[in-house]
Amino acid sequence: MRPRFVLPAAFSVAAILLLVSCNRGDLPGKKQLESEQVQASPVAPVASSKVVEELPGAAVSPLTVEQRLEDFDYMWKIIEENYPFLEVNKRLNGEDWLANKEEYRNKIAAVKTDDEFFRRMRFVLSRLNNGHTNFLSKEEYPWYLNTYVQAGFGYEPWINVFQQPNVLARYNQKPLAEQQSPNESNNDINSGEAGSQTGKTSGNVKKVIIEPDQIAYLGMRSFEGSLMEMDSSEIRDFLIEVKDYKTLILDIRGNGGGNSSYWRNNMVPLLINKPITYNTYSLYRGGEYAEAFMQARWLTGGLLPIANIKDEQMPNIPPEATTMFKDYNKNVDIVTPYQSVGFKGEIYLLVDSSVYSSAEGFAAFAKGTGFAMVVGGRTGGDGLGTDPLVAALPNSGYVFRFSLQMGLNSDGSCNEEVKTVPDVEVDPDTSKPLLDQPAIKKVLELAASQ
Template sequence: MRFTSKRFLVYSLLITLIFSSLIGCAKEVNTTDTSTPLSMEDRLEDFEYLYKIISENYPFLKVNERVNGINWLEQKEKYIKLVENSNNDTIFMNNISAIVKDLNNGHTHVVDKESFKWYYTVYTNPKYKKSNKPWSKVFKDKTVLKWYGFNEDEFENIKSQGFFGSNAPAFHSDIIIPDEVAYLKISQMNGERVEEDGKEIRKFYEEVKDYNKLIIDIRGNGGGDDLYWMKNVIEPLAKEKMSVGNYIFTRGNYGKPFYKARGMKQSPISKLDKNILENFSQEIKIDFDYYHISNRTIQPKDPIDFDGKIYLLVDKGVYSSSESFAAFCKDSGLATLVGTTTGGDGIGIDPLFFSLPNSGIVIRFSSLLALNGDGTINEEVQTPPDIEVDSEIGYSYENDKAIQYVINN
């Protein structure tokens, strides 16, 4: 669960959903027929509510403009026409999805019917009732439940399947060159495998602790649960306490109950030292209202005493909690990052949700603008590697340029 970190992105789980958002998949959003179709007035009111929430709270409007050339707020008339051309509720939902997709963020999208089942299961989990309360409130809304046609029987079925959809180990270990180069591939930060995988990963570390090089490969890892990498990678390999701090900025007031539930204390940006603020992007000073300093400290736990060099292989597919791992490694100096720039948006708590008042359509969105250790915006520049090398995954170690770079340099 991600309190000041992404522990609750254990439950952002839908890795395929993240990837489909990242590549701009034009998949239609499925819903069920409602007993009474929405009127055009209802649809337009829903759009106005969406526009207000995003305009007041979304953190990446300027980033989207710089990176993708889209001034989302100025597209309002275009979006209204799209809504007006929605002849039925399904088309309306798909058009709302297209409008949100223009924000170009992997954590920001309309929740479709299948995803809704998972999110409902995750955020209404009684075990985390207090810290999940604002999220749960969105999913338990009667209008929302009616729109998605959700019932408790589905809830029980999904719970039995597990949050991550697979109970197989989320890692693979290997020896590339005996006594010299060890390899650990982590395919998913599976929050349900932290303890089980941790025992086996630690055995592997013990086996290779005298090697010169350890390659940790997270290419294509779309995220999951921060606890996976904190406990299974950092704690055994760290020789001393490791701390990384990040500035986080927010806009508007919608997120306040969410941040409070996760213990994320905010201060007015006016209280931030002006000399510090001057080092950041001007939009922070102009467009944002509050700031928070996220300090993540990890203590070694029964350290392996690995004395070799650690290399972290990264690419654009590294996202969410995997991004937070890459950023931590870079800012702490634990590992040398090799490959290409990551996917970003991995520092902070879970994305927020809101529902449209008339339809009940649920929208997920990133709400935090987090800075890298060097003061750059993580969502804009992500985490660049220390050494840029073709990051395409090869069909063998010999044909993998990133792995070969580590071996030969």
């Protein structure tokens, strides 16, 4: 079954979604990066927890030095013209990525093997310090392709990149026409539909009655799209059970994201009793490479010249907004109740630095609209916008992803830079038993004072 996007009855304006799984995790430190033993991040979900990453390309002819440099220059141009967070990287990490071009290029020229080239290129992208920007390993390729195929209409440019002949050769894959149907081969996606029919649970949802008739807890470790179908009935049943409680704790600590439809469909419409309007902004560099992707996702029709953004009267807009970007759009989400359980109590959302991508989008929504009081530590960021773009290097066929747009919060602050600062900051540690965790203790204290 294809991932569900927006339920028409629940949303007056279709929201831009982050479809594919994303997880910032802990970006490698400088010492680790200098050794270039960098793991691709984020890693797509896999069936086994003990997967040894495979480097793509064992069956293709070795690249020449000229081919490697041509691939490097191709990647560099795409990032230079399309990537939104170059100045953010300077401010947050002291990394002037563009200034290091010759240093990186010389290192690429010195590599001896394709595997070394792949690792070196992955190192170069890792210096952008963004969890949506990375090269894909051989193990990750099928999962991403299946995800785009399942998404269907609007994702043709993504699928086309994965089906380029040089990409298929590099990742040792067959064209889609020669493959088994994704519906038959992707057990993760099918398991959600089957689970909802058999009563099985994914193990992703944690439900606790902390105090009968008073305080309930609902935790979700992932917003993975393949879990939506299975988790939806479990979440709905629990929310019905606790609809008359005074306090509901939603916990997304450690949640690296997935599909924003997870929280937009499975939780928010069930918990609100009147429409909520939420405004955000997306800024685009205007690079040529992004055009086909933006057209496929209907992002070009509502674009405004970046000069107009001054009329939005946002106090915290980044200084490079009007100099590095060409266009922007204003995203107006009107979220309406759908199958609401009639909950009237207080909602608290627990977050930490691992909250990223679509989970970050939920945190930003909760704080920006007052849907919930956000408690814990500052989040991971990059949660406003659409799917990362993908590109294939012309000679090697290696595929990389990168963030498309700069998402701005309603006050103009860059979500990737500022992230979501909790309403109540407290140690978000999850290592202790639930009731001994500082964030839980703080929520219980706040609930008692209501």
